[in-house]
Amino acid sequence: VVADLVEQGKAYYSFATPEQLETFRNEARREGTSPAYDGRYKVSPAEAQERLANGETATVRFAVPRPGETVFDDVVRDEVRFDHKQVDDFVILRSNGTPTYHLASTVDDVDFAITHVIRGEDLLSSTPKHILLTQAMGAELPTYAHLPLLMGPDGKKLSKRHGHTALAAYRDAGYLPTAVVNYLALLGWNPGDDDTIVDLSTMIERFELDRVSKNPAIFDVTKLEWMNGVYIREMDQATFVETVTPLVESDLGRELDARERGVLSEMAPLVQERAKTLTEIAPQMRFLFADISYDESSWKKVMTKPDAGRALRAARGVLVDLDEFSTESVEAALRGMLESEELNPRKGFQPLRVALSGSSVSPPLFESVAALGKERTLARLDAAALAIDDAS
Template identity: 40%
Template sequence: MEIRTRFAPSPTGYMHIGNLRTALYEYLIAKSQGGKFILRIEDTDQGRLVEGATEIIYNTMKMTGLHHDEGPDIGGAYGPYVQSERMGMYMEYAKELVEKGEAYYCFCTKERLESLKESNGDGAAFAKYDRHCYHLSKEEVQAKLDAGEDFVIRQKMPDEGTTTFSDVVYGDITVENKELDDQILMKADGFPTYNFANVVDDHLMEITHVVRGSEYLSSTPKYNLLYQAFGWDAPVYVHLPAVMRDAHNKLSKRHGDKSFEDLVREGYLVEAIVNYIALLGWSPSDNTEIFTLKELEEKFDIAGLSKSPSIFDIKKLTWMNGEYMKAMEFEKFYALAESKLKEALAETQLDLRKIAALLKKRLETLNDIPHLVEFFKELPEYGTKLYTHKKMKTDDAIALSSLQAAIPVLEEMTEWNETAIHDRLIALVGELGIKNGQLLWPVRTALSGEPTSPGGAIELADILGKEESIRRLKKGVELLSN
């Protein structure tokens, strides 16, 4: 049997982390077993649709490399792949259930349904539908339909017994049927509910594995009963625990938690985001942490899924992002960094490639670039305390004498590159009889004006050039002399 999974988002806004994780796991379940990954747009809740949200879905899938085998934009044998384009079939399937006695027409008004809540004691609590319309005769139902009264179609739940379903993550789950409400299948506007369209489409598209958040566990008995009512085989269920902000709160955009788009804008690499999200609920057997998407396809095993909620740790993602940049080929890294370097160092003639080479092994995110390189454009104001460094064995006096010795040596140089600068400064260290750091730390400090910098004295001097380097060293002498 071919494995077929589907990512079925609703176009209601940004792509949050939980959504992307679901898409990733569905993709990996299919690809790890040579199956098909399908994209379906579920837009039956017309009131919540957000303009441009569908494009966000397409763009995210493209950026992350989660390429679908079938979908609205590429077609396939089971289309259409947008629910609003499949409208004709849902009512027919609902009517089939009515004919079987598994569903019924309901003509109750909103006011009557609200009164059920009011009669439920505290008023705010949910009240099960009382099946008022279930007891209407066929003639009464037909008369109301002929009169054009608004209606919904409800699923008839069993009155007794239990429903059991098996989930890959949570095992067997059993519920009392008497606890299940007669859910609406077709709404008054003629659109199917999410729960109903979901089941019909999954069956017709031959979906074998349904992956979704654990918040849908309570709805799954109803799905199973729908499959039974139609006489269809239910899919394999894979419910995922929540992604949490902390031990008590789920990730939420309302509370400032990041979406996929936010993370990309903040300078995180797409590959690192996907890698990190893969580990939010799944553990490889060998405890490896860094994976390419291709490696995830090869290594992913559904048995590694956890039932424990995962906490989204931005520090862990930041670490992983840095590891990705360190390992990245330079040309690929430079292509990502170039625009930020040009923006930060506009109107300078500095060698951006040399600066990028210094940054590559020091960055955590691409958005760190501007503040890390701004000293190249303009020397910041700084105090003499930066020259004191216990490990380098420097203080103001040592720094002053070292800079005073370095300036004439550098002024005499006719060739200006890293090798030449290195050889001359190291020779000067020997002539002065001091430690390397007692010369190089003051020079680095004078060139950058920062407590730390992406690169040492020799690299900075090479990039800044002879004239600017000597100007900054002289400013350091002036500062230390006052």
């Protein structure tokens, strides 16, 4: 391709030195003209061949027609014009014989008969170069669509400083593929009907390039978390349990036995309705299957309050006498305890939550007590009450 372009006079060997190019740019700045290199240091084909024969190396530059302009219709940005004063005689082959991106990309597009080039707007300035190359090769131009860039919440181009930028990182952080696809599709595109939750088949059916916005889209992790939570809640229970079981087992470092799998199936819907990411689930359910340690901030916030010890002892007093240890009987007993002790739910129940799960954030209290069972519940209440006494 390069040899053909040189032979046709559409490209040329360039011996321009870095010093010459810097001189050109400095003069352009002083004169207020375009710094795009216009080929002024180009030598004749005969001189080029002689210098190459003598062992000199050279790049190959595309000879941009001057004067002139490249005009094309972009599906997203409508008509786009580039005056050739702003397009340099760009390098298509380096002095070591390797092609540049502009040449390799364009030749690939031509060879594979690419019909649509869809890419970020940061490559918009490369498009006139690719169009000129395509035309010089005598090929049909593809349709171009330059999409708006993704921005962080601060309005700057999305980068690692805003958080993860790799899909694998979001998978590892507990985001469902369906939620991520949904969220990414809505960045700069409107499916219509003010829909936010849109499945893949509907996206495929509705998607049109001309409905992509020209304006940059903001990548908001908070909104992604919300959408991921919607998708988690919409999972049927069997699928949810199947999804989280290996996460719980990995967190524990062992497999669950048959009884524990039953407990997981019973408690999973209570966690499912609150979770925003899958990674939240195993830590919240760990207390059901393993010994606990107290979260320092939860202990300080809850267990240092004057009524914490009293609430634990009063709860133990009503739970120890229960013959049936069900969610309903536990709730009735503990609500009766609040009334007799004249404690509000925050003062009476939060100490129980920390005592039983180690954290102030856990699944619903009554269901948690029933799932732990009487023996473990009483043992953890005693241990927490003793810890409070030791600290006072």
